[in-house]
Amino acid sequence: MRYLEEVATLELDVTRCNGCGMCMRVCPHAVFRLENRRAVVADRGACMECGACARNCEPEAIRVRAGVGCAAGVLTGLLRGTGPTCDCSGKSACC
Amino acid sequence: MARGDLSWTDGTLDTEAGSVPRARTRLDLRDRLGAVKARWGIGRMDYSVSPGLYAVGSPGAPSPVLVSANYKLSFDGLRGVLSGRDAWILVLDTHGINVWCAAGKGTFGTDEIVRRVRGAALDRVVHDRVLVVPQLGAPGVSAHLVRQRCGFRVVYGPVRVEDLPAFLDAGMTAGPEMRQVRFCLRDRAVLIPVELVMGAKYALLPAAAILLLGGLGSDGYSLARVRATGLPGAGLILGSFLCAAILGPTLLPWLPGRAFAIKGAALGLALVGVWAILGWPGMSAPVSWLHVAAWTLIVTAMNSFVVMNFTGASTYTSLSGVLREMRFAVPAQISGAVVGIGLWLTGLFVRGGGGT
Incomplete structure (x- = not known):
C-alpha cells in the first residue's frame, strides 16, 4: 500500500553521511539504500515522516519534519489552536 | 516501588541491584480478556504495567535486555514470545501507550531510557551494556x-515482536523483511473495534439530530413523522457509519485512490449504489429525488470523513500527505454534509414531510 507520493519533507545531505547505515535499520518503509558507502533516498514516496532516521543519524545528515499522519490529530490541533497533535491531555480516547 | 497488579508474575529474582519481579511467558485468560477489552477501548488508557526491570526465565549477567512500553498489550506481546528464554525486560513509562505512538510523542525516548537504565542500576545487573529496543521505538530514541549518556549500546530489534526470537537467535540481526511494517488484513481488522468506539460520536450526534428534525414539515412538527422519517434517517446515518468504520479498514487496499478521503468517498458512493439496487429501503414511496440527492451527499461526506480519520491508525501515512489531502477533503466534506442536510430539510417541506 502506498500513500501520496512527492509530499515527504525528507532531506538527505549526502556530504555529511558517514555510511553507518543506521537510517536503513530504523526506517520502517525501506526508504534508504547504501550506495558506495553512502546513504541514498531510494524510495521517497514511501516516507511516512516518522523521524526515526533523522533522530538516529549521528552526523545529522537527515532532516525531516517529523509528525504523525493522523487526520484526527490535525483536526484536534486546529480546534485547540496548536499544531497537529496526537497528544491527549485527558484520559479519553488517545492513540 | 509499588507495582500494582502482578498476577502475571511468578515470584521474584534476586540481582546485584535488588529483587526483580519475574514475568510469566504464558498469557492466561485474564491477559487475553484484558487484550479484548483494550481493543474495544474499555479502560484502554489504564491498561498498563509498572515501569522498571522485570525478569523472564532465569536471566543472568549475559542475558539480553529487551526494552518495552508500559502498555500491557505491548508488554504481554513481548513476554508471550519469550517462552523458554532467559531475558531482562526494561519497561519504560510511556503512560500506558504503545511503543510506536509513544515514540512519536517522545515518551518512549532517549531521556526515559537513560532514566530507567540508571534507576534499575542496569550496569550492575548485566555485563554487555546492550539494549534491544523495538525498531518502532526509533522515532523517539x-x-x-x-x-x-549511559554507556549502553542500542540495538534495534525487529518491527514485529513475533520476529524477536529469530532476531535473537541470529545474533541480533534482522533481515529487511523484519524491518518493514506491514498493514495486512489482520492488522487492520484488529483496529476496527476501537474505530467503532472512538468514531461513534461522529455518528450518534448527527443521527439524533436527523431523528428530531425528521418531525418537521410544512404543517408543523409531527411525532408520527419522527417515526416515519426521522427514525429511518437516523438508521441510515448509523448504518453509513458502521459501513465506513468496518468496510473502510477492511477494503482499504482495494478502494480507489491514495488519499483516504477519496477512498472513503468511493465507499460512500458504492453504498448509495447498493442502496439504490436494493430499491431504497428506508425511503418512503414515492422516492423523493431531493432526498436521494441529499443522502448521496451525506453518506459520501460521512464515509469520506470516517475513512480519512483512519489515517491515524494506518502504518504508512505521512503528516505532509494528510495535510495535503485534508486541504481539499475537509472543505468538500463540510460542503457535502451542509448541502445534503439542506436538501434533506427542503425535501421535508416540499413534500409536506414525506420521504426519509
Whole structure:
C-alpha cells in the first residue's frame, strides 16, 4: 500500500553521511539504500515522516519534519489552536 | 516501588541491584480478556504495567535486555514470545501507550531510557551494556545519545515482536523483511473495534439530530413523522457509519485512490449504489429525488470523513500527505454534509414531510 507520493519533507545531505547505515535499520518503509558507502533516498514516496532516521543519524545528515499522519490529530490541533497533535491531555480516547 | 497488579508474575529474582519481579511467558485468560477489552477501548488508557526491570526465565549477567512500553498489550506481546528464554525486560513509562505512538510523542525516548537504565542500576545487573529496543521505538530514541549518556549500546530489534526470537537467535540481526511494517488484513481488522468506539460520536450526534428534525414539515412538527422519517434517517446515518468504520479498514487496499478521503468517498458512493439496487429501503414511496440527492451527499461526506480519520491508525501515512489531502477533503466534506442536510430539510417541506 502506498500513500501520496512527492509530499515527504525528507532531506538527505549526502556530504555529511558517514555510511553507518543506521537510517536503513530504523526506517520502517525501506526508504534508504547504501550506495558506495553512502546513504541514498531510494524510495521517497514511501516516507511516512516518522523521524526515526533523522533522530538516529549521528552526523545529522537527515532532516525531516517529523509528525504523525493522523487526520484526527490535525483536526484536534486546529480546534485547540496548536499544531497537529496526537497528544491527549485527558484520559479519553488517545492513540 | 509499588507495582500494582502482578498476577502475571511468578515470584521474584534476586540481582546485584535488588529483587526483580519475574514475568510469566504464558498469557492466561485474564491477559487475553484484558487484550479484548483494550481493543474495544474499555479502560484502554489504564491498561498498563509498572515501569522498571522485570525478569523472564532465569536471566543472568549475559542475558539480553529487551526494552518495552508500559502498555500491557505491548508488554504481554513481548513476554508471550519469550517462552523458554532467559531475558531482562526494561519497561519504560510511556503512560500506558504503545511503543510506536509513544515514540512519536517522545515518551518512549532517549531521556526515559537513560532514566530507567540508571534507576534499575542496569550496569550492575548485566555485563554487555546492550539494549534491544523495538525498531518502532526509533522515532523517539537517539541510539548515539543513549550510548553517550549511559554507556549502553542500542540495538534495534525487529518491527514485529513475533520476529524477536529469530532476531535473537541470529545474533541480533534482522533481515529487511523484519524491518518493514506491514498493514495486512489482520492488522487492520484488529483496529476496527476501537474505530467503532472512538468514531461513534461522529455518528450518534448527527443521527439524533436527523431523528428530531425528521418531525418537521410544512404543517408543523409531527411525532408520527419522527417515526416515519426521522427514525429511518437516523438508521441510515448509523448504518453509513458502521459501513465506513468496518468496510473502510477492511477494503482499504482495494478502494480507489491514495488519499483516504477519496477512498472513503468511493465507499460512500458504492453504498448509495447498493442502496439504490436494493430499491431504497428506508425511503418512503414515492422516492423523493431531493432526498436521494441529499443522502448521496451525506453518506459520501460521512464515509469520506470516517475513512480519512483512519489515517491515524494506518502504518504508512505521512503528516505532509494528510495535510495535503485534508486541504481539499475537509472543505468538500463540510460542503457535502451542509448541502445534503439542506436538501434533506427542503425535501421535508416540499413534500409536506414525506420521504426519509
